Amino acid sequence: MNRQNDLMKRINETYPKLSKGQKLLANYIIKHYEKAVFLTASKLGKIVGVSESTVVRFANELGYDGYPKLQRALEELVKTKLTSIQRMEVASxxxxxxxxxxxxxxxxxxKIKYTIEDIDGEAFDKSVEMILEAKTIYILGVRSSAALANFLGFYFNLIFNNVKLIHTNSVSEMFEQIYRMDSDDVVIGISFPRYSKRTIKAMEFAKSRKAKVITITDSPLSPMIQYADCSLLARSDMASFVDSLVAPLSVVNALIVALCIKKQDDVINALHSLESIWEEYEVYDKSDDDITLTYNPKEQI
Structure with missing residues (x-):
């Protein structure tokens, strides 16, 4: 059962046996769930005209282990429903x-703290092995998630020679770049609320071609999950006009580091070659090269 529907189902089923104060809470949540999600138990009680303890008992009556669990269910309900204007107002x-x-x-x-607590270590390890075994690695993220896809693609191209970063402004362009994928390939799809339909369609297509699907998203209820062989969940901020991608970027970074360690010799060889190229073509600024640092381990400070 989708938890988005489950919350309202719980309210409807328990409504007849709720107390008068709890019914006021139920009515407020049904009519103003986009506001209720950001309220503490104390503030919600004050708005409705009941005590904080009534709010807690209301959450328990619905079957949630405390108000924070009810609030989390509310987050899942509204995260895809808030417009950019509403998100801006809430953030303000x-x-x-x-x-x-x-x-x-x-x-x-x-968000990083919550991600550490929630992320599945086994799914992470399995994702690393799937990437190592893939014939071709496809990476897809659009809109704000494109920044994460580009970051991942940049470093993957230093580690592997079989990476395809999907650049797309339309659904047709996307399918033109992924139509060859098959069961030997892996696709890494990145999407956070409000979820991109293009990315979801790509995951659906990859699944139909029996490719391995790794999703980097925010919740077990993300529409990306239904097509995933492995899902790496990272918290993002649903209530801000500017998407918070700090925790997702940290997960992407961990994925890169894990694969660098697995392919350490190949990475070192690649970096040796690249250092020569970077020096020859003056890729990096060398204005400080005349400064020589020396270190004598025998010296005591």
């Missing part, structure tokens, strides 16, 4: 305007 209300830098950094730090 939630962020401390006097401490914007600290507020955003703390929010991103929290």
């Amino acid at each position: 209300d939630r962020i401390d305007k006097q401490q914007i830098l600290k507020s955003v950094l703390q929010s991103d730090a929290d």
Whole structure:
């Protein structure tokens, strides 16, 4: 059962036996779920006119282990429904305007913390092995997720010689680049709310061609999951006009590091060749090359 429908189903089924105060909460959530999701138990109770303890009992009555679990179910319900304008309004209300830098950094730090707690280590290890065994590695992410796909593609091209980063402005262009994929290939699809239909269609196509599918997304309820052999879940911020991709980027980084370790000799050889090319064609600035650093381990400070 989809949890998005499950929440409303629970409310409908339990409504007749709810107390008067709990029915007020139920009615408010049904009518204003896009606002309720961002409220603490205390604030929700104050708006509806009930105590915080009534809010907690209401969550328990619905079958959730405390208010945070109910709030998480609400997040799943609204994450794909908020427009960009609504997200901007919500972000404006939630962020401390006097401490914007600290507020955003703390929010991103929290998402990495939650990702560490939730991510499936076995799925990560399986993803690494699938990538190592693939004939061709396809990488796809559009809109804001394109930044993650480009980052992953850049480093994968240093590790492998069988990487295809899909560049697409239309569905037809996308299929023209992936129509050859088969069961020996792996596709890495990256998408976060609001989920891209193009990316979802690509995952569906990959599954129909029996390619291995790895998804990097935010939730077990993501539409990407239905086509995935392995899913790497990373928290993103559903309530901001600017997508928070810090935790997803950290997962991508971990994937790159794991594969570099697995293919350490190949990576070292590639970097030796690239260093010569970079030097010959002056890819990097060398203005500090006249500064020589020396280190004598016998010296004591």
